[in-house]
Amino acid sequence: MINQPTISNGDIARPTYLEINLTQLTRNYRAIQQAVAPAAVLPILKANAYGHGLVEIARQLVSLDAPYLGVAFLEEGIMLRQAGIPTPILVLGGIIGNQIPIFLQYDLTLTASSVEKLQQIDTAAQQMGVRARVHLKIDTGMERIGVHYYSAAALLEAALHCQYCDVEGIYSHFANADAADLTSAQVQLARFEQVLAFYTERGLPPPRLRHMANSGGILQLPGSHLDMVRAGILLYGVYPSPEVARTVAVRPCLSWKSRVVYFKVVQPGHPVSYGSAWQSDHMVRVVTVPVGYGDGYFRRMSGQAEVIIHGRRYPVVGRICMDQLMVNIEWDSAYNNDEVILLGESEGVAITCQELADWAGTIPYEILTNINTRVPRVYVK
């Protein structure tokens, strides 16, 4: 568990926690595998596994024989190695020269996004007397990292001459694969295929792992599955956008829960919370819940958010504080220690990540990755 004090009775001191269902994660992984077979599935574990907990999620996926794992940064890869994860790990992000020896030391797979970087990798591997695992990165329209598709031949050519690199992959990334209009995604895929024609034109085998699909590509662009797909948010049971086609059935594996810590009756004309922005015109029961924007429950959701208590939805009222929020239960009952669900499902009533995203004016990715490490993660099967 992250960021939690050690206490003598071993109980969770704080009633606010994330419950992560590893059985559901397994089901999602299997559903994606089945949908993309014979392509392999590379689970993406960046940003603390989309908030679900880097090492615990990695261990579960390793137990499912995931062939490869993906992270954004070198540090995330090192954390997995230090936790004893033996699986190949692709680091997706851009790199700088002095990081290369550390990649090699931890046997992390490097993304080579230019000829110069590829040569730096080859030289470093030679000097250290090791072989570097490398995936080539082609920019087909994201304009983030990677060699442009129209000048990719130089990188592919250079890769043929590397002596200390195992170039086991080549990949690109979609900018719009989760949109309803797939025109630009199709253009990107065609550009990537054009780059890959380099190998057929020369009668050479391409790198073993050609990959492009993120969650949007998995769901909407079967032609992009190639040898491997990179499953991020879909693995966690969340669809990347409201308009994406839900061609693979997955369910969320994360619930965010807390408990009532205070109950009171509020008189009309007595406003609730900072700024006195909300008040009732009749007497209501209001409960206080120990969670706030300091945990990643966005303050921007004030006035819109709802929570579930006893299988019913109730509005969060007044400004969301750093560590607490208030809920109007009208004249219903709720007692101290009763469960409050901020994200998740109870008795057939659900609050989804997309709803939180809509309230906060953001996307589900940011809801998940914004949940602070102050919130303990509890794993269930």
Ligand SMILES: *Cc1c(COP(=O)(O)O)cnc(C)c1O
């Ligand atoms: C984050 C990321 C993914 C996963 O994206 P999802 O939409 O969460 O599936 C895949 N590839 C790259 C390069 C990424 O940065």
